[in-house]
Amino acid sequence: MNAANLQKAQELVHRFPKKSSALIPILHLVEDEFGYIPEAEVQTVADVMGVTPAYVESVLTFYTLFHRQPTGKYLVQVCRGLSCQLNGADELSHFLHDELGVQRNGTTDDGLFTVEEVECIALCKDAPAVQINLEFYPRMTKEQLKAFLDQAAKEVTSGA
Ligand code: FES
Numbered sequence: 001m002n003a004a005n006l007q008k009a010q011e012l013v014h015r016f017p018k019k020s021s022a023l024i025p026i027l028h029l030v031e032d033e034f035g036y037i038p039e040a041e042v043q044t045v046a047d048v049m050g051v052t053p054a055y056v057e058s059v060l061t062f063y064t065l066f067h068r069q070p071t072g073k074y075l076v077q078v079c080r081g082l083s084c085q086l087n088g089a090d091e092l093s094h095f096l097h098d099e100l101g102v103q104r105n106g107t108t109d110d111g112l113f114t115v116e117e118v119e120c121i122a123l124c125k126d127a128p129a130v131q132i133n134l135e136f137y138p139r140m141t142k143e144q145l146k147a148f149l150d151q152a153a154k155e156v157t158s159g160a
Contacts, residue, residue, distance in 0.1 A: 001044055005133055006030045007046045023049060023059055027066055036067035070076075072107045072114035076145075077131040081120035087127040093117055095142045099149060112156060113149070 001009065008029055012022040026048065031039045037060060046053040060066050078084075078093045093104075096115045100108050107114040125128035126138030132148065 001030060001041060002033060005025035005033055006044075006048070009045070013048060019049065020051070023051075023056070024063070027056075027060070027063075031066055031089045034070075036058045036070050070107075070111075072112050073156070074113050074117065075131075075133055076113060077118045077121070078140075079119070079121045079123070079131075080117040080129070081127075083120075083122065083127040084129055089117075089128040092128055092130065092140060092142060092145060095145060097152075099146065112153065 005118050009022075009026045012025050012029075013019055015043060021063075023045070026034050027037060027043055030037050041061070042053050042056045046056045049056070060068065076096060078089055078096065080089055080093075093115070096102075096113075097104065097106075100113050100115060101112065102108055102113070104117055105116050118131070121129055122138065123136055123138045130137045130140040130142050130145070137144070
């Protein structure tokens with residue numbers, strides 16, 4: 001963790017009546033800094049929290065929202081909840097995998113895109129829903145996804 005996040009993590013530990021409540025917010029700090037939770041940071045988090053690395057690992061394996069491997073610049077998450085499944089989520093997933101040439105939960109060779117299927121992202125009434133990095137996209141279509149992929153690739157090519 002960088003110095004600023006380390007300080008934030010130490011503050012979080014003292015902010016909660018129960019020290020262990022700070023773990024998830026601290027893991028979010030790490031994920032935001034690195035884009036995933038590197039192995040070395042598990043020890044750092046354990047030290048800050050005063051717990052064992054095994055405890056941190058147990059939380060990491062329970063919460064699938066944390067990544068253990070680097071993800072692409074664009075993390076495209078397709079909801080696989082029931083409402084989205086009934087409204088074309090599978091079609092969106094297949095489209096993305098075919099278009100980008102990646103396996104399920106895979107990252108493109110250029111490190112630009114990671115495609116994941118995730119549980120409900122709370123946009124059920126606007127299914128199928130997709131989340132790209134921190135933005136939510138209700139009623140997503142293949143055409144909109146194609147436009148996004150093309151635009152993102154163009155921005156990277158042009159250095160924008
Ligand atoms: S089922 Fe997809 S947003 Fe809830």
